[in-house]
Amino acid sequence: MSATLSASTLLAVPLAPLVGAVVAGLFGTKFGGNHIGRKVTHSLTILGVLVAFIISAMTLKSVVADGARFNATIYEWMVVGGLKMEVGFLVDGLTAMMMCVVTFVSLMVHVYTIGYMEEDEGYNRFFAYISLFTFSMLMLVMSNNMLQLFFGWEAVGLVSYLLIGFWFNKPTAIFANMKAFLVNRVGDFGFILGIGLIAAYAGTLNYGEAFAKANTLAGITFPGTEWMLVTVICICLFIGAMGKSAQFPLHVWLPDSMEGPTPISALIHAATMVTAGIFMVARMSPLFELSDTALSFILVIGAITALFMGFLGIIQNDIKRVVAYSTLSQLGYMTVALGASAYSVAVFHLMTHAFFKALLFLGAGSVIIGMHHNQDIRWMGGVRKYMPITWITSLLGSLALIGTPFFAGFYSKDSIIEAVHESHLWGAQFAYYAVLAGVFVTAFYSFRMYFLVFHGKERYDQNPDAHHHDEHAEHDDDHGHGHKPHESPWVVWLPLVLLAIPSVVIGFMTIEPMLFGEFFKGAIAVDANKHHAMTELAEAFHGPMAMAIHGLQTPPFWLALAGVVLSFYMYMVNPALPAAIKRAFGPVYRLLDNKYYLDWINENIIARGAHAFGTGLWKGGDQALIDGAVVNGSWKVVGRVSGAVRWLQSGYIYHYAFAMLLGIFILMTYFVWFKR
Numbered sequence: 001m002s003a004t005l006s007a008s009t010l011l012a013v014p015l016a017p018l019v020g021a022v023v024a025g026l027f028g029t030k031f032g033g034n035h036i037g038r039k040v041t042h043s044l045t046i047l048g049v050l051v052a053f054i055i056s057a058m059t060l061k062s063v064v065a066d067g068a069r070f071n072a073t074i075y076e077w078m079v080v081g082g083l084k085m086e087v088g089f090l091v092d093g094l095t096a097m098m099m100c101v102v103t104f105v106s107l108m109v110h111v112y113t114i115g116y117m118e119e120d121e122g123y124n125r126f127f128a129y130i131s132l133f134t135f136s137m138l139m140l141v142m143s144n145n146m147l148q149l150f151f152g153w154e155a156v157g158l159v160s161y162l163l164i165g166f167w168f169n170k171p172t173a174i175f176a177n178m179k180a181f182l183v184n185r186v187g188d189f190g191f192i193l194g195i196g197l198i199a200a201y202a203g204t205l206n207y208g209e210a211f212a213k214a215n216t217l218a219g220i221t222f223p224g225t226e227w228m229l230v231t232v233i234c235i236c237l238f239i240g241a242m243g244k245s246a247q248f249p250l251h252v253w254l255p256d257s258m259e260g261p262t263p264i265s266a267l268i269h270a271a272t273m274v275t276a277g278i279f280m281v282a283r284m285s286p287l288f289e290l291s292d293t294a295l296s297f298i299l300v301i302g303a304i305t306a307l308f309m310g311f312l313g314i315i316q317n318d319i320k321r322v323v324a325y326s327t328l329s330q331l332g333y334m335t336v337a338l339g340a341s342a343y344s345v346a347v348f349h350l351m352t353h354a355f356f357k358a359l360l361f362l363g364a365g366s367v368i369i370g371m372h373h374n375q376d377i378r379w380m381g382g383v384r385k386y387m388p389i390t391w392i393t394s395l396l397g398s399l400a401l402i403g404t405p406f407f408a409g410f411y412s413k414d415s416i417i418e419a420v421h422e423s424h425l426w427g428a429q430f431a432y433y434a435v436l437a438g439v440f441v442t443a444f445y446s447f448r449m450y451f452l453v454f455h456g457k458e459r460y461d462q463n464p465d466a467h468h469h470d471e472h473a474e475h476d477d478d479h480g481h482g483h484k485p486h487e488s489p490w491v492v493w494l495p496l497v498l499l500a501i502p503s504v505v506i507g508f509m510t511i512e513p514m515l516f517g518e519f520f521k522g523a524i525a526v527d528a529n530k531h532h533a534m535t536e537l538a539e540a541f542h543g544p545m546a547m548a549i550h551g552l553q554t555p556p557f558w559l560a561l562a563g564v565v566l567s568f569y570m571y572m573v574n575p576a577l578p579a580a581i582k583r584a585f586g587p588v589y590r591l592l593d594n595k596y597y598l599d600w601i602n603e604n605i606i607a608r609g610a611h612a613f614g615t616g617l618w619k620g621g622d623q624a625l626i627d628g629a630v631v632n633g634s635w636k637v638v639g640r641v642s643g644a645v646r647w648l649q650s651g652y653i654y655h656y657a658f659a660m661l662l663g664i665f666i667l668m669t670y671f672v673w674f675k676r
Contacts, residue, residue: 005059005070010089013052013059013099014138017106020048021131028124039133041124045131052138053103056611060096064519071144071208082203090144090207094347094523096629097514098141098279101351105270105358106134108495112362113263114367115492120261126166131268138271141279149280153244156273157184163264164257173259187243187250194236201229202479202487211286211525218290234287234294238301241277245331248305252598254328255312263363264471265320269327269356270609272406275298275350278334280490282343286525289341294490295531296426299339304430309443314448315592317374319364322449326401327357329438334414337432337579341531342419343524348507348514349412356400356503359496362393369459370485377449382458386485391454393496400503402443402560405551411507411544413439413666414551415515415537423538429598439556441564497632508544516541 028034028041030427036044062068070091077085083565088264091099117123136159140152157180164179202213220229241247244252254274258265268274281288281298288294306329313325329352368375370387384391400409417439420432460495464658487493512520516538528535551557570577582589594600 005062005091007070007072007074007089009055009322010059010070010091011074011144013055013103014135014142016051016055017045017050017131017138018048020045020134021128021135022300024124024131024658025128027618028128029180034124036124036614038123039125042114045127046107048131048444049103049110049134052134053100053107056096056099056103058092060100060267063091063093063096064513069508069522070222073144077147081207083199085147085205087148088144091142092448092523093521094279094282095141097351098348099138099521100135101354102134102272104139105354106130106267106272107501108358108362109263109267112492112495114364115489116365117261122166126241126263129159129163129166130264132270133264133267134161137276140276144207144327146198146210149283150192150195153240153276153280154188156276157188157244159179160257160268160273162265164260164265165259170259171611172256176256176259179256183253187240189244190236190238191240191243194233194240197233197236205395207283209397214286217287228291228293230287231529234284234291235297237287237296238281238298238472239285241335241549242301243279245274245277245335246305246328247277247301247309247331247335249598251305251328252595252602255321255324255595258318258324262320262368264363264463265324266358266365268359269324270354274327274331275334275354278331278338278346278350281335281338282347282524283673289336289525289527289531292425292530295339296428297339299336299420299423299425300427300429301333302335302337304332305329305429306336306593307434307441310438310445310597312592313445314441314636317369317378317447318452319377319449320361320375320379322377322445323357323360323364326360326442326446329442330357330401333413333435333438336420336435337416339425340423340428340533341417341526342416342533342537343526344515344520344534345412345415345419345537347410347520347524348511350417350418351510351514352400352408352412352503352507354396355499355506356407359393359397359499359503360367360401362492362496362499363390363397364594366390366488366496367394367485369488369492372485374460377452379459379462381452381456381524382454384454384486385462385486389487389493389496391566393493393500394454395450396500397503398446401446401467402563403439403553403556404505405548405557406508407501408507410548410551411511414547414554414556415511418537418540419533422533423531423532436555436559438564440559444562444567447564447567447619448571449569455574456575458547479632484513484653508548511547512541513546528650533571558581561592 019071023036024041024045025031028038029038057067057639068091070089073084073088075087079085089095095184110166111237113126115129117126120126133156136152136155137383138152140149140156143149143152145493156571161177161181163177164180165173167173195205198210198217201217202210204210204213215551216226217230217233219225221233223227224579243250257268260268275481288298309328309332316322316325330349333344334349334353337349339342365385366387367380367390370383370390371380373382400407403410409519417432417435420428420435423431509518515534526534
């Protein structure tokens with residue numbers, strides 16, 4: 001590939017998964033008559049994603065080795081005044097990296113799905129959905145304008161709604177997908193307001209043109225207030241990221257998204273959707289750099305999410321929900337890095353996290369298969385000897401997650417902690433202690449799950465309600481209590497192995513070019529005079545080997561080690577201790593078990609208040625005012641007036657003659673008596 005990227009080649013990246021999704025959706029489901037079988041369906045969709053990954057890898061190579069870039073319009077949809085609405089691609093280091101991450105993780109999920117969804121009736125429909133999801137995310141990350149960004153943004157939200165509620169006969173799945181849809185609408189309202197303000201004041205939706213006017217926007221105050229316009233724009237945009245990337249308090253949809261099949265949990269949580277908000281803020285860095293207020297807001301929200309969502313992971317017993325709360329916490333880390341103006345560090349953690357989080361989710365799915373669809377970690381134990389590949393890959397993923405030196409997660413997470421430590425923005429000190437404490441919390445709940453699943457006494461035959469944990473309830477008859485765990489088929493464990501490799505080495509290989517080189521040159525903007533966290537990191541960096549060795553002496557390493565040791569003691573050595581702590585700290589446990597009562601507040605205060613307000617608008621505004629006064633009232637007035645007038649329009653000549661004579665008489669009387 002030459003230094004000038006080809007538009008037609010780039011166009012094949014999102015279109016290849018789209019073609020697979022359309023063919024599978026139209027001809028592989030009941031809707032299209034089931035003309036193609038399962039083998040053809042998964043072959044076509046996997047081929048589409050494979051093509052996208054190969055082209056993405058070639059594009060990344062060209063971007064890194066040859067400095068290739070692409071920024072052009074592919075299709076002009078319409079022009080409204082001076083505002084152009086178009087489809088276009090912007091390919092630089094940030095985009096090329098995201099393309100590779102999205103397509104590689106999606107490819108692994110596609111292969112994994114062959115084994116995981118083998119018994120499901122909606123097999124073909126699921127492949128159509130995940131390919132469509134991949135297309136939507138690629139359109140989002142490749143866009144060069146905010147209209148296309150918004151299209152991809154809403155498309156991933158729509159497909160996630162379909163995937164979370166994939167088992168549409170389960171009431172919990174339907175509730176979860178509606179919850180995700182509604183919570184994201186709250187964030188998206190802020191997002192579209194931010195885009196609207198940019199369009200109104202910059203007169204363009206194109207990234208480059210809008211960023212060129214950033215300094216002009218910085219000199220404008222929001223009408224009727226003393227707020228900087230750019231601050232309002234950035235906070236509105238970030239509210240969109242809060243919904244999509246599940247930041248407090250708009251995080252409540254993400255744990256419930258576990259109602260969908262495990263492969264989509266990996267795709268949503270690792271490489272698509274939840275990372276869209278992080279990517280968007282990094283892409284909009286030229287605007288965010290102009291508002292310290294917005295950055296401080298981002299910093300504090302991220303810190304709250306990183307620490308307090310981690311606490312919730314400690315008490316979870318569903319293996320997928322433990323990993324889900326881990327995702328929430330790690331998204332908080334990425335957001336904290338954004339707030340510290342360490343955008344490249346946030347995106348670096350996005351990349352490393354995509355690999356080890358996809359590995360952990362798919363590993364959890366493999367355990368669920370091996371445990372005959374039991375998801376409760378309290379009824380596992382000793383799985384290591386039955387599932388050796390799942391065990392070793394899950395261990396590698398857990399070590400990467402807690403930031404073990406030399407593993408991928410160490411380089412990105414440690415860089416975030418150091419960047420926040422160097423930040424002088426308001427809220428940075430709170431954020432620093434929050435992410436530092438989060439290291440201990442992450443290590444504790446991660447290895448709590450690891451020890452309970454893979455080590456200790458076998459408890460899988462003691463589960464009192466095994467069938468209640470069955471994702472595929474229709475297959476309950478095949479999964480008895482006495483069945484021993486078993487290793488998953490190769491289509492399930494091969495993606496685990498392929499994801500484990502970057503989970504170990506990708507951080508060591510890429511930290512220098514991505515954080516301290518020119519990998520993101522032209523894609524991410526940082527005002528080094530105002531925000532010098534990255535400058536401080538660069539001065540302290542002496543290579544990945546030296547960083548890892550030094551990491552063995554730093555507080556994050558010892559906090560992580562303490563979390564692992566404590567979890568081992570509590571769940572392997574002295575298993576009675578957790579129950580005793582639960583009894584001693586009952587109110588705290590109930591607070592965590594009820595997820596800080598945010599769901600209760602949303603359902604009983606916000607939702608009921610909105611329902612009451614909506615009912616008032618419906619009865620008072622719609623029924624009484626619009627239907628009653630305007631619509632019905634207008635026709636009643638017209639009816640009464642016309643009823644009176646029709647007596648004057650009888651059609652008889654003698655009535656009209658009489659009216660004329662009466663009129664003449666009145667006029668004569670008026671002139672005789674009043675004008676003399």
